[in-house]
Amino acid sequence: MIQETVWLISLSLMAIITAVFIYVAVNSSKTVPDFEAVQARALSFRAKLFWTLLVAGVIIFIATTQVLPYATTRGEVSADAVEINAVGKQWFWELSQNEVEAGTTVIFNVTTEDVNHGMGIYDSELRLLAQTQAMPGYENKLKFTFSEPGQYRLMCMEYCGLSHHTMIIPFNVK
């Protein structure tokens, strides 16, 4: 799951930064006779840190953008996919179909008849699997393969007024 990976990476990196700040705070009461020398060493390390972060950023960028969720909206055709129209309205979802077989790839054609909404696909464990925005005058196509059977839920992910939190519709995968 992406969430677990993201959480572990975040905690690790945040812990490193926290440790550095604690180290500096704990040692702040000490003194060094030659600040210029300390600063020179710090600047030298900073250059290395900068290039390390930059290279890491480039590698992560390349690795994470190999598959983007935008291709279907740009016109990519998936021959075996089932198309389902999803229209957001204050405050309910209107689906042209709310049940598919497990293993089916679905393309949700997501739009709205009133304000901005967001359509998030949640599994039975309440884990968010994918989402897109629903915008007046536009249609976002969200492609998703339902590998496992179960009772999924489509929930609103963009604040849309009084009953935003009630915009939930079940989606059954047999």
Add this chain to the structure above:
Amino acid sequence: MTNESSISPLDKSARYAIVAYLGISALVFVLMMLLGLLMRMGQAQWLSIPPHIFYQVMTAHGAGMVGISGLAASAVLWYFLRRHVNLTTGILWANLVFFLLGVVLILGGIFLGGYGGAWTFLFPLPSHGMGVWGVSGAASFLIGLLLIGVGFLLLYLDVGRAIISKYGNIGRGLGWPQLFGNSTDFPPASVVASTMVVIINIAGILAGAVVLTMILINLFYPAFAVDALLTKNLIFFFGHVFINATIYQAVIAVYEILPEYTGRPWRVNKVFLAAWTASTFMVMFVYPHHLLMDFVMPTWMLLMGQILSYLSGLPVLVVTAYGALTIVHRSNLRWDMVSGLLFVSMFGWAVGVIPAVIDGTIAANQVMHNTMWVPGHFHMYLIVGLVAMLFGFMYYIAQNGAPKLLDRLAFWVYLVAGTGFCMNFLASGQASVARRWAVHLPEWVGYSHAASILAAGIALAALVFALRFLTHMGNARTA
């Protein structure tokens, strides 16, 4: 570092204005935190809050926090920049008057007009209140924002005028002759930061004014067609720039005050200038990372959003946070409320970069966007970063940084509860809890229990900071 003896005295009117900015900010921060606490207690089901009230409170909390952060941060900029350029005190007051007028209209729009369309006023929600609010409530809110924008625009135009008068042009304010040439006569850090803020905030506020005007016209004349995607771009450009500019103004306090405490200068050099020039452009062009789930956006803009999200973290981590650490390390620092809160603020800003960068990754954004992860990262920036910076500045201005027992207690409660509160947000975000839901699903409620307790701790600690400023503001610095 500025030599204290070379600083011209603050005239009485300017001193009162700075105190007024900070006094109002201190009070409003606490009030807005209490609104935040109300929301979390409602989500925890410890308080019964009807959804329409919840969303009104959410709207007030968002607009209030963004606005008051802008006001307090502009006081930091003004206070330190006036040491280098000739600013107009009358404009400082005018901004405050526009701000207060705007606040009256915003509060009227929300609590009398029923407007609960969030501070982001995504078109066409303001005109679709569905009986909860009408045209007058929405218009009052939007005009209120517009008035606040007018005040800030005047302020930043005056700041820009003053910088140009002294340095010749905006590029010199950013230190471009030194960055791209051989000149070593570097402008002060406050001037560089202020110039950056002038550029981005004038652009941001103008974009905000344009989209507010478009939505207002549409509100009264629905035949005036407005494109939802265009307005979304303008709103997020304005919103992203304005809230980011608050921390880029407030960090001037770190540049100016930490050297006073450590006796070590904050060196402006080519790396510093390059970082600020890069940030100027990145803050303006990174905003598409808010639109990664708007698939109809051009792909290049969305990829640019991810790239610039990554790059934006570098100046923060490698220049500003790293610079602060270098200055403090083994410096025999005198720890008090000022240096303590400023140091914590650098921690909050630096550590907040991590979840922000992750949210800017398209693959992660698809399962993180509009979950609690998003408020998690910006609350880390704002509570542990910006607001700590601003309260540190208040202690500095009121010259009451020497901590009493209550200050120490408030400091540690604020740090622990603030960090814990943001981590709770992030934890619930990785567990897919959706943001901006008045009523949480039963499986999500536990997060709000912990969040409510932590939010109460933050608000109590902030109340101590605020009261300490309000009771000592008569002792405000005169230079």
